[in-house]
Amino acid sequence: MNEPDAKRVLAVSAHPDDVEFTSGGSVARWTADGWAVYLAVCTDGGKGSRDPNIDPRALAARRRQEQRDAAEILGVAEVIFLDHPDGGLTAASELTKEVALLIRRTRPHRLLGWDPWKRYQLHPDHRAAGLATLDAVLAAGNPHYFPEQLAAGMKIHQVPEVYLFGAEQPDTWVDIGQTFERKMAAIERHASQVENVWEAAQQMSRCAQDYGEQSGAAYAEAFKVLHPFCDT
Numbered sequence: 001m002n003e004p005d006a007k008r009v010l011a012v013s014a015h016p017d018d019v020e021f022t023s024g025g026s027v028a029r030w031t032a033d034g035w036a037v038y039l040a041v042c043t044d045g046g047k048g049s050r051d052p053n054i055d056p057r058a059l060a061a062r063r064r065q066e067q068r069d070a071a072e073i074l075g076v077a078e079v080i081f082l083d084h085p086d087g088g089l090t091a092a093s094e095l096t097k098e099v100a101l102l103i104r105r106t107r108p109h110r111l112l113g114w115d116p117w118k119r120y121q122l123h124p125d126h127r128a129a130g131l132a133t134l135d136a137v138l139a140a141g142n143p144h145y146f147p148e149q150l151a152a153g154m155k156i157h158q159v160p161e162v163y164l165f166g167a168e169q170p171d172t173w174v175d176i177g178q179t180f181e182r183k184m185a186a187i188e189r190h191a192s193q194v195e196n197v198w199e200a201a202q203q204m205s206r207c208a209q210d211y212g213e214q215s216g217a218a219y220a221e222a223f224k225v226l227h228p229f230c231d232t
């Protein structure tokens with residue numbers, strides 16, 4: 001943790017590229033404002049191809065580098081690869097424990113992750129990463145969960161706010177007018193996932209404009225925000 005006084009975000013994605021597509025403009029804004037952003041990528045992304053002959057391990061290695069390059073563009077302080085197999089995530093206690101440890105280590109003011117309750121969300125990793133992340137928020141703030149982490153010197157941490165991306169019912173919009181180009185530059189670094197850069201830019205631009213219309217900005221990203229420890 002380089003700057004103890006800086007505000008911190010822990011972002012938890014299922015795959016390399018999730019955060020860039022859903023929240024890249026917001027992350028770029030927060031880092032420009034001096035926030036330290038830590039990005040945990042739960043799976044290796046080894047199934048992210050329609051080519052049946054591709055070697056999943058080679059693809060995972062390529063995507064790891066793409067993720068590092070994209071994170072650098074967004075100003076992310078550290079990328080943590082949890083390296084679960086792509087498509088193999090379940091909201092099992094192992095992932096919850098790993099994310100709880102990251103919460104206790106990075107002590108974020110804001111946590112960013114998948115909304116697990118989006119209806120018709122087909123990707124199991126997105127649901128599982130979202131659920132495990134929220135389970136971890138509760139666990140990290142309670143000394144009876146994973147006490148071995150506390151015995152190893154960690155302290156409990158109650159995350160004040162959670163920003164869920166991919167949300168069906170967003171209630172918070174971040175103006176990304178100043179950072180949309182950096183978001184697109186970061187997305188372009190995921191070259192294995194973006195077949196047509198121009199098309200991707202059009203699609204992202206339409207999406208950001210739609211969210212912008214909801215919030216009175218030219219371009220925006222949208223989140224459902226929770227304050228997990230306020231209303232218990």
Ligand SMILES: [Zn+2]
Pocket residue numbers: 014015018123126
């Ligand atoms: Zn994904």
